[in-house]
Amino acid sequence: xxxxxxxLTVGYRREPPLLKDVSLHIDPGxxxxxxxxxxxxxxxxMRAIAGDAKPLVCGSLCAxxxxxxxxxxxxxxVSYVACDDSALDRSCTARFHLKAxxxxxxxxxxxxxxxxxxxxxGFLDKPIRSLSQGMRQQVTIALCYQQxxxxxxxxxxxxxxxPLKREMACRNLxxxxxxxxxxxxxxxxxxxxxxxxxxxxxxxxxxxxxxPATANMQELFDRCYGGESSHPSTDGNRPPQHMNRKENLQ
Amino acid sequence: xxxxxxxxxxxxRQPATVTIAVLxxxxxxxxxxxxxxxxxxxxxxxxxQNAYTTLKAAEDAGAYDSAPDYIRTENERDxxxxxxxxxAKDPHTFWAAVAKQSKAELDExxxxxxxxxxxxxxxxxxxxxxxxxxxxxxxxxxxxxxxxAQYLPAAIAxxxxxxxxxxxxxxxxxxxxxxxxxxxxxxxxxxATRRVPTVCVAASISCVAILVxxxxxxxxxxxxxxxxxxxxxxxVFIKNGFVVVASSGQALSSFLxxxxxxxxxxxxxxxxxxxxxxxxxxxxxxGVALCLLPLSDSYLSPSSPxxxxxKWLPTSYFDASRLMGFAGAFGVDICEGISLDTATGCIVLLxxxxxxxxxxxxxxxxxxxxxxxxxxxxxxTCPSTSRI
Numbered sequence: 001x002x003x004x005x006x007x008l009t010v011g012y013r014r015e016p017p018l019l020k021d022v023s024l025h026i027d028p029g030x031x032x033x034x035x036x037x038x039x040x041x042x043x044x045x046m047r048a049i050a051g052d053a054k055p056l057v058c059g060s061l062c063a064x065x066x067x068x069x070x071x072x073x074x075x076x077x078v079s080y081v082a083c084d085d086s087a088l089d090r091s092c093t094a095r096f097h098l099k100a101x102x103x104x105x106x107x108x109x110x111x112x113x114x115x116x117x118x119x120x121x122g123f124l125d126k127p128i129r130s131l132s133q134g135m136r137q138q139v140t141i142a143l144c145y146q147q148x149x150x151x152x153x154x155x156x157x158x159x160x161x162x163p164l165k166r167e168m169a170c171r172n173l174x175x176x177x178x179x180x181x182x183x184x185x186x187x188x189x190x191x192x193x194x195x196x197x198x199x200x201x202x203x204x205x206x207x208x209x210x211x212p213a214t215a216n217m218q219e220l221f222d223r224c225y226g227g228e229s230s231h232p233s234t235d236g237n238r239p240p241q242h243m244n245r246k247e248n249l250q
Numbered sequence: 251x252x253x254x255x256x257x258x259x260x261x262x263r264q265p266a267t268v269t270i271a272v273l274x275x276x277x278x279x280x281x282x283x284x285x286x287x288x289x290x291x292x293x294x295x296x297x298x299q300n301a302y303t304t305l306k307a308a309e310d311a312g313a314y315d316s317a318p319d320y321i322r323t324e325n326e327r328d329x330x331x332x333x334x335x336x337x338a339k340d341p342h343t344f345w346a347a348v349a350k351q352s353k354a355e356l357d358e359x360x361x362x363x364x365x366x367x368x369x370x371x372x373x374x375x376x377x378x379x380x381x382x383x384x385x386x387x388x389x390x391x392x393x394x395x396x397x398x399a400q401y402l403p404a405a406i407a408x409x410x411x412x413x414x415x416x417x418x419x420x421x422x423x424x425x426x427x428x429x430x431x432x433x434x435x436x437x438x439x440x441x442a443t444r445r446v447p448t449v450c451v452a453a454s455i456s457c458v459a460i461l462v463x464x465x466x467x468x469x470x471x472x473x474x475x476x477x478x479x480x481x482x483x484x485x486v487f488i489k490n491g492f493v494v495v496a497s498s499g500q501a502l503s504s505f506l507x508x509x510x511x512x513x514x515x516x517x518x519x520x521x522x523x524x525x526x527x528x529x530x531x532x533x534x535x536x537g538v539a540l541c542l543l544p545l546s547d548s549y550l551s552p553s554s555p556x557x558x559x560x561k562w563l564p565t566s567y568f569d570a571s572r573l574m575g576f577a578g579a580f581g582v583d584i585c586e587g588i589s590l591d592t593a594t595g596c597i598v599l600l601x602x603x604x605x606x607x608x609x610x611x612x613x614x615x616x617x618x619x620x621x622x623x624x625x626x627x628x629x630x631t632c633p634s635t636s637r638i
Contacts, residue, residue, distance in 0.1 A: 052431075053621065069622070075438045087434045091263040096256075097434055103252040104439045127263075143434060 001064050002027050003049070003078065003151045003182060008059030010041055010048045018044055022059070022208040024201065026184065028150065031177050033197035033213065034186040035221050040203050042186045043082070046153045049184070050080030063151055076105060079149035083157040085136040087143065090129035094120050094139045097128075098146050107148040117172055118142035119165070133160045141169050145176060152176065154185045158192050170196050190217035253440055257452035258459075260435060261424050267460065270420045274464035277413060281393040281405045282471055288404070288578030290391040290483060291341065294348055294374070302332035324363075327354070341389055345381035352378055370581040373486050373493045380484040380495070390483050394475065396577055399498050400482040401472040402465060403505040403576035411569035415541045417460040418513040421453050422520025422537050426530035429521070446525050446610050450603070453517035458510055487575025488583045494575065504574040504592040511599040512568050516540055518603045522610035526617075544568045552587030560588055564602040567595035 003026040011017035018041035026032055036042050044055040051061065051068035061068055063077040081087055088097060098111035098120075115124050118138055123131055128139065137160040144152050154173075158166045170192055173183050177198075184201075187193055193200070197213040202224045214220050261267055287293065305328060308314065314322050331351040338344035352375040358364035359371055381387050390396060393404045406414060429436040429449055440448070485496040496504075519540065520533035527533070544565045548554050550572060560566045567573065572585045573592050 071438050072441045079437075082432065086432045089260055089263075089428060089433065089435070091265065092260055096259065100256050100434055103256060104434070104437055 003064075004060075004062045005049060006060045006062075008045075008048060008056070008061070010044050010055050012044075012055060017206075018055075019203065019208055020206050024208065024210065026151065026182050028182055029177050029180045030198045031173060031183045031185065031196055032210075033193045033200040033217070034184060035188075035190060035193070035200060035217060035224070036186075036203045037225055038188075043155055045208065046080055046155050046184065046186065050078055050153055051075065052080070077149060078151045078153065079105070079144060079147050080153040080155070081140060081144050081157075082155045083137055083140050083159070085128065085133070085140065087140055088128045088136060091127055093125050093127055094131075094142070095124045097139060097143055101143045101146040105147040105149060107146055109146055109148050111146055114142050114146045117168075117175075118145065119168060134162060134165065137161055138165060138169070141172070145172055148179070148181065150180075151182045151184070154183060156186055156188065158187050158189050166192050190221055193217045253435075253445070254448050254452050254455075256435060257425065257428065257449060258455055260428050261421060261452065261456045262459070264420075264424045266420045266424060267456065270416050271460045271463040274413070274416065274460070275467050277409055278405050278464050279468040279471055281401075281408050282468060282475070283394070285392040285394055286404075286408055288391060288393055288396075288483065289580045290395070290578055291344065291389050292391040294378075295335065295344070298332055298335040298348070298351070302329065302336050305329055305332065324358075341387045342382065342385065345378050345384075345387060349375060349378035349382050367581075369488045369491070369493055369583070373488055373581040376493060376495055377484050377486040380486070384481060388476075388481055390578065393578070394472070396472065397476050397480045397482045398469040398473040398478055399502050400485075400577040401476075402469060403501045403570070403574070404578060405468060406505050406509060407571035407576055407579070410545070411571070412541050412545060414461075414509050414570075415512060415516055415568065417457045417464075418453075418516035418520070419534070419537050419541065421456040421460070421513075422517040422524070423530045423534045425449055425453050425456075425517075425521045426524030426533045429524065430530070431528050442525075442614055443611060446522065446614075447607055449521045449525065450518040450607055453521050454514040457513035457517050461509060461513065483577040485575055485577050485579075486581075487579050488581055489573075489575070489585050490587065490589055491583065496575065498577060501574055501576050505570045505576070507596050508567055508570040508573065508592060508599075511596055511603075512564070512570075515564050515599045515603045515606075519606050522606045525610055526614055540565060541568070550585065550588055557588065561590060561594060562598060564599050566590055567599055 005022060005024040008019070008022040009017050010019040010022065022045065034042050034045070047054070048056040049061060051071060051074050063074060066074045066077050068074045094115070095111070098114055101107065102109065102111050115121055118141065120138060120142055123135055128136060131139070137157065141154070141157050144154060158169060161169060166189065173185065173196065176183055185193070185197070194215055194217050200211050200213050200217070200220065201208050202211055202220070203209070204224065211220065305325065309325065309329065314325055331347070331354055334347035335344065335351055338347050352371055355364065355366065356368065356371045356375050359366045359368045388395070393401065393408060396404055427433070431438065482498060485498060485501045487494055516537055520537040523533035523536055524530055543549060549556070550560065550566065551557070554560070556563065567590065573590050573595060575584060
């Protein structure tokens, strides 16, 4: 029972691959972090793991025995949510979205309890269009929680939340892991990943490498990408030169 | 059922859905306020008055003094018949007089002694006969005077046919957006074999709901104004060279069935394309093209290059008023040179809808298999996700 990613190559047509030979093995009940500079391929990797054929060039994916060849069960097992508001319908309410997530994923969780955990009660019946960006992000993370998928991929879920809400979100992500769900989370707010993740994925030499979580993610990021990381490589296949000097990450 | 109710709930909350329902409700009720003229008592009476005045003036001026006897006899008979129409004191007498006068005119046209439009005269005669059989026919001159069952076809016919296809465009495009892969309701946790038909059913239900909302206020107002079960005008019309007499129920059911089924077809075509492409653009463009195609004057023409196929094309049935007349419709041929009927229209629209759904499933699976095979040919072991 695990999410197995073997020799995955991620990229887009007529462009050099962003990542090659990515092999990851995510066990149930773990929280994995993904840290990398902008444009390095975080979202593409997550979408590829979710079974999206566009960024997926080759490799194999298997979630508890399910492959994307059978998309319906695979999509129930592996849920990817971009944490902007693109998953939400602006005319509908947060309550509607929680109920929809519950119905579509056959979740055993109570939507009203999820709303309480994510502090949505104050705006549960308001249309999404009337909510602030932070509130919409709260709703989106609550959706992922409500889906109760064994493997949840969260793309930058914390960037619009205030410090208190980020703490609440992290607490609920840990709760998901306690329920034996695995969470794969990318974030640029590295301080929030401190103490949250069991393992961290970084990009090195054009592939993804798993490193143990550290208490200081900022330090890990600096060690991996250094100051030059703020300028993303246009050639995703070619890592920043300083990466080759970091030999002993694991 | 859960997915269906989620989709219907979501589409019902879209601002565009509410807006189009309100706009169509206003458009549907407009003939009540604007008093759109029908081929009713006042027009028939005015025509008779004109003919009588002209004939009488000619006779008084001595135009027939030197004419042969048989012409003077016929002229006197015509004047007598027209005077009967002009001097009628109540609707029953009026229509009886019109029936007599138009029968005489029709006989003359058929004998070749009078030049005129035989079909139009026959339609007028048959209408007048039906009206004269009623003991106390109501005076109906405007669309707003019709009872609800007759108001609906007349009000639908008073707007361009494309207006009644707007619900399908709004619902179709809305559902494409709602079920795009990045949206929660587009999540592929339901198999395509269940998801595609469910989205189509949701589209159909939503279109019907919009049409009900659009029709209801106008029907109720018409009923309050004219009585819900009051009598109306007979449904007599000319179609493809024949005078047809239909019941109000036939006209109502034909208009309703065609408007509903054309919306079902267009909305399903849009959502099927949306399911294949993962977006709303392609479906929207095709939907608009489908709706605009039959608006062309040459489309339903016997000389059209498509004429042998018209009977089997769903777009031929988008204008219900070209297939079925309505009470008080003017005596013009609604579908000259082409044989289209409502029953065939319903079958064609339903068949095309079913074909679109099946085709979507088949094409979706074929594309998925093609992409998987192509990856395998390139030595890649990566499984490809389903196209739909």
